Amino acid sequence: MNPQPVTITFDGRPLTATAGQSVGAALASQGITAWRSTRKGGKPRGLFCGIGVCFDCLVTVDGETNQRACLVEVCEGMEVEGS
């Protein structure tokens, strides 16, 4: 059984992901490696630890701020925003 494609948006742009993928995996699969800037240095950040420990990959998901992209599973119509 092949997982279903789902459509999410990232900063308003539609993006095709696969059911069961994490938000981080969906972004990385599309070549998006950074989606957050650091507070002090404005440096780009994306996935690092990949297992919910480092909080580097934070995104806003359906209005909920500070969600770990490596843990949140994509679903149809999900709105993801960087910061």
Add this chain to the structure above:
Amino acid sequence: MSVTVDVAVVGAGPAGLAAAVAAAEAGARVAVVDAGNQPGGQFWRHAPETVRPEPDGHGHHGWSTYLDLRARFDAAQRAGRITYLPGLQVWMAEPGFTLHTTAAVAPAGAVPVAVTADRLVLCPGGYDRQLPVPGWDLPGVMAAGGIQAFIKANGALPGKRFIIAGTGPFLLPVAAGIAEAGGEVLAVLESSSPSAWLPHLRAASGVPGKALEGAEYAAVFARHRIPYRTRSIVTEVLGSGRAEGVRTARVDADGRARPGTGRVYADVDVVGFGWGFTPQLELPVSLGVDTRLDADGSLVGVVDERQQSSVPGVYLAGEVTGVGGAALAVLEGLAAGAAAARPDSGVPVKQPAAIVRHRRFAQAMHQAHPVPAAWQDWLTPDTTVCRCEEVTAGDITEAREELGARDVRSLKSFTRAGMGWCQGRVCGFAAACLGAGPGEAPDAGSLAASAKRPLAAPVGIGELAALD
């Protein structure tokens, strides 16, 4: 919501699954709290069963052990002996014992449950230990275990061309997994030397399964022509805005870069670092269990032959008692679960011989793959150490030299290192080394201060206010 049980298990990886099954089969009422949405932990992480209901175990080790434990876990759940609480993180453990939980993810997250139990089995596992290096904060640099988790959960790769670096046997399955998933591994850079193994062969021969695993990786490396470079490190991750390449060097026995051995790998899009593992100690430390330094320099919990810690009723299993891999974690989990189910049996217990053998193997492994003594020499003053608060190596050495901040707690108050979102989980070891000074390693006290996190997971103010 709340539940009351005999035994609460934290974690559903190899140790937690085994502990839950053993406790339930010995007649205890058990609750299992786990941050994941399904059992397996990091080691047996697999695609969501909602999407792939029957994982085939491809790329996994010990999968038949997982299937056996999982079947027993599911059966105990159906029989009402195990209450399984996935998607929840414990943010505070109170003596006596009550576990306060919070949803791991917010949208459509699990409903928090307070778990009250007579005994606890803590199996929180660990994560990759990191040593900072210039450029390690560029996107595209990941923890080696994070790359593996990505592949296991998503069946896809986070990039195309990889460099894997650090030390320890774990680099092998990470690189092999990438190659088997279709990625190109330009090189695996191991800071240690293969001859470091020789004095420890006797310990290795006690665990023949590990030799088989090693042979399997060797075959994958040969098939995919992956260069394995020992006594080699990444001295700098190159790129602007993202990782694009690495500069490497050969090192001496202490990890000092040897002049004239520099080399550049270009067109790299993912760099994976792993320097062994850091066990998750905040829950054991918050409950006051005795800790010690293990052979790998990690802070671990002290346990007796029943896996019980210095705090009566608190049992520990898996990486928190010393990093030793999944097979050992299962053995410890089984022992801890059985002991926690029948704490008053009064019969003296001999530690299972298999645990002793695996423990000896793990110690040999740690001694053969040390954190290089001279690793602090790799840093420049502007190298980021604390990624969350963007504290540099220069900030930390200045606090040490000018303000006398030598322990993690003082460094934290002077520089903010370890004060951010991750609460020092990523930089804690490195910051403690820098505080101790060049060539030095932190003592148990400094690491225990770093592991002291009154809130074991970020919680909303409402959840704090709701406490009695």
